[in-house]
Amino acid sequence: MIHKLALIGFGTVGQGLAEILLDKADTLRDTIGFEAQIVAISDLLKGAVYHPDGLDIATLLDVIKKTGNLDDYPDQLGLERGWDSLKTIQETNADSIVEVSYTDIETGQPAIDHCRAAFTSGKHAVMSNKGPVALAYEELSRLAEENNVRFGFEGTVMSGTPAIRMPLTALTGTDIREARGIFNGTTNYILTEMEKGLDYEVALQQAQQLGYAEADPTADVEGYDAMGKVVILANVIMGQPLKKSDVPCKGISHLTSADIEQATREGKRWKLIGRVKKDENGISGSVAPEMIPMTDPLASIMGATNAITYESDLAGPITLVGAGAGRVETGFSILIDLINIARGQI
């Protein structure tokens, strides 16, 4: 059965997904029986198109590349234009909503409202944006369950690296006592460069030039991005309603070359560690730079790579290392959720 998609937003992640769906359509159909169709796109700035029988992906990508405006998508019998995000979510024939709109990190809006609309319309919602999961997991997961649809967000913690799906499929039944990791590639890149001798400011500029860090790097370097991921892990993997305000958060902007040298002298390495821990006092989360020993698997994670270690009672420590960002990787994080929704798997 063809899985019909409506994309809310058509920026980097949405286009990345569209490219994968175009390039791999035959392989996905022939090897795993997955067939997807984009029936609608609604983007606040780039316009909106909808056709119940599907849009042509190559044409969509071509139009966006050439004019940046979906109004230039060619006319066709039955084509609708200009539907806003809520109408697109509620009134198209999509099976799944791909929520990749530009979202406020403080409020999680409009993504949270998009999820609510999707679930109450009986549609699955899949996203890589942290907002809805970090700020409204309890409400949204219950709403999805009540409407018998799925809430997919693999990409919110480590992009296409399965920080969420791995424990849900392969560690269930264990008591996961701790998850700790390097959840922010930008800061790990900066720390790696500082270890090579650069000052913080120079390393940050370099990260900005390479596109790892934003012009305003606050969310990365002060640990807020990692904090959101800690909150997601607490809620989804540990099943505990931890909130952002519960998580003490310290970034790396105060670290100096002298701090780096001290770690090296002690045979250690600074890493910005996000941690969520469950013990007799309940759940707790934190984000802070830590000097970790070189024997810790997280110590060898260099550059923009991410990693997570799960400690459990039955499986011992298990570490997962991989990309934490990237156009193709994040597009894939959406695809893997859609594939598993279509095949009825976690």
Added chain:
Amino acid sequence: MIHKLALIGFGTVGQGLAEILLDKADTLRDTIGFEAQIVAISDLLKGAVYHPDGLDIATLLDVIKKTGNLDDYPDQLGLERGWDSLKTIQETNADSIVEVSYTDIETGQPAIDHCRAAFTSGKHAVMSNKGPVALAYEELSRLAEENNVRFGFEGTVMSGTPAIRMPLTALTGTDIREARGIFNGTTNYILTEMEKGLDYEVALQQAQQLGYAEADPTADVEGYDAMGKVVILANVIMGQPLKKSDVPCKGISHLTSADIEQATREGKRWKLIGRVKKDENGISGSVAPEMIPMTDPLASIMGATNAITYESDLAGPITLVGAGAGRVETGFSILIDLINIARGQI
């Protein structure tokens, strides 16, 4: 619904599983709705008992600890004794067969026959023994499919670390071009100790004293154990019918202190790498010690730990690090297969 188990063999792995089922019965029922019951055990040396309403796990473990003989399990109305493995597989009311018998690594027997009997009797079969998967994957997976039952073997590659389930659930849809890893904890321990200055022979003796290496260490140190895992990955993850005889295999017994020093001088580290690779020439596998650069995530894997790196087109390199052996970990590898069978998940 209660999932009924028959254990064929009651050695370390079978007892490890029984302990977990006993200790975690309430948690597994309350948190994930999983309830298992051991209805039968048939062990060539320790005897056999069967009761369609279930055996008492604490008593089973107690009897084995005290006398080593299941004949000492107390009498009870409806209890059957002395059923051999095939009768136990075919005629008990078990839903799943836990195949943990002592199996010949050359022929994979009697485990392969046990799997055949399980599948044709409409029962799932779960195991940590490599034989059936490494030697007869094509036949057995087809037989399981035809009979609408499951063939579970997470534990065959990296014990409870999900080297198999992770790619099947989280990387499907990607083109996995290569899997390479450290699949043998004994040799990785020996190499780690050699790097500390021990000779090969001394490091091997130390591994034997710690119980990592067998009295006859051939299967580990000559790479045959890793070779079986390479074959499993080729068949299961790459979908290619690679055989053991297709895999060139070199162990670590020829490595000298001079070799270790050379690697250190070059900023590298020896690791026994199992590799399976897919390119325009088809599939190929190999096992050999390699000097890998310290920037490779596999270089930092020390001691008896295992690790695997998957290279794919959409997700970038993803590395999974964890235990590759252990009583609890391997017992868990059986449990996680059973949980996923019971909940209808991969």
